[in-house]
Amino acid sequence: MNTIKGIKILLVDDEPHILQFLELGLRSEGFEVESASDGINAVQMADLFNPHIIILDIMMPGIDGVEVCRQLKQNGNDAAIIMLTAKDEVSDRIRGLTTGADDYMIKPFSFEELLARIQARLRNQFPNLFGEITLGPFGIDDRKREITYLGQALTLSPTEYDLLKLLVIKHGTVMSKSKILNIVWDYDFGGEDNIVEVYIRSLREKLRDKEHVIIRTLRGAGYRVDLP
Known part of the structure; x- marks a missing residue:
């Protein structure tokens, strides 16, 4: 190894x-x-x-x-x-x-x-330790801070990158809004937790995820990405 x-x-x-x-x-x-x-x-x-x-x-x-x-x-x-x-x-x-x-x-x-x-x-x-990693249809390259989906690079803001990377790396795990805020926005974030919904909506648009099958919403629990 x-x-x-x-x-x-x-x-x-x-x-x-x-x-x-x-x-x-x-x-x-x-x-x-x-x-x-x-x-x-x-x-x-x-x-x-x-x-x-x-x-x-x-x-x-x-x-x-x-x-x-x-x-x-x-x-x-x-x-x-x-x-x-x-x-x-x-x-x-x-x-x-x-x-x-x-x-x-x-x-x-x-x-x-x-x-x-x-x-x-x-x-x-910890894919950042390796520089680049492939998880299902997603590719994450921390050196470029770039995420690809089905081979196509997504145009993401820094926060969108961090959020999508978190969801993909934690695929199969439900991430609550509070946990997402703590990790992506840090503990000192003083805004409303509906900021997460705004960014999820933006990511779905960029992934053309109208049916919410890539980023799933579990009502009352949070969000989850399921990989094949």
Whole structure:
């Protein structure tokens, strides 16, 4: 795997031998790695270290991985979270994913598979690290700040670019108006949340999305882009 310099990974597990194994392997791949052995330290470390990826064990004493995940998302942490579980149970996966986890792996797992999952999450959630990424019919090039749809470049304002990029990268996930405002307009935005509707309308016009099948509205919840 071609590692990009500066990618940070936080490991959270109460089993020392797993932490040591993953630390050695990931550092040898060129990642910056920090670790925590319990939930409380994990939340604090995530705030200080600001990782791109968090590999988080579900079964831990005290605050378990699901609660750690919930707190991280509540705090606005945008790291991609890959949950680890020793139980091959659907309920564990559902709890983790519905709390905000992006992926899961069942112990024991191969290191090669973990690297592949890390690469996939980075490309999906941090495409700017790679310069250019293709997601379904969309192409996002952060170097040019350009988005293409079906091979055609869209004429977008800076805010339209940031909004469409967010929706495409988070495809399949409902983004509420408040979350969009926090990310695209920043926390200091003091205007009305109907500004989101104005920009969504503009994006739909540029995408010729009259039927709202590209950018979907989920009444009372927010907006979602679904990719084939």
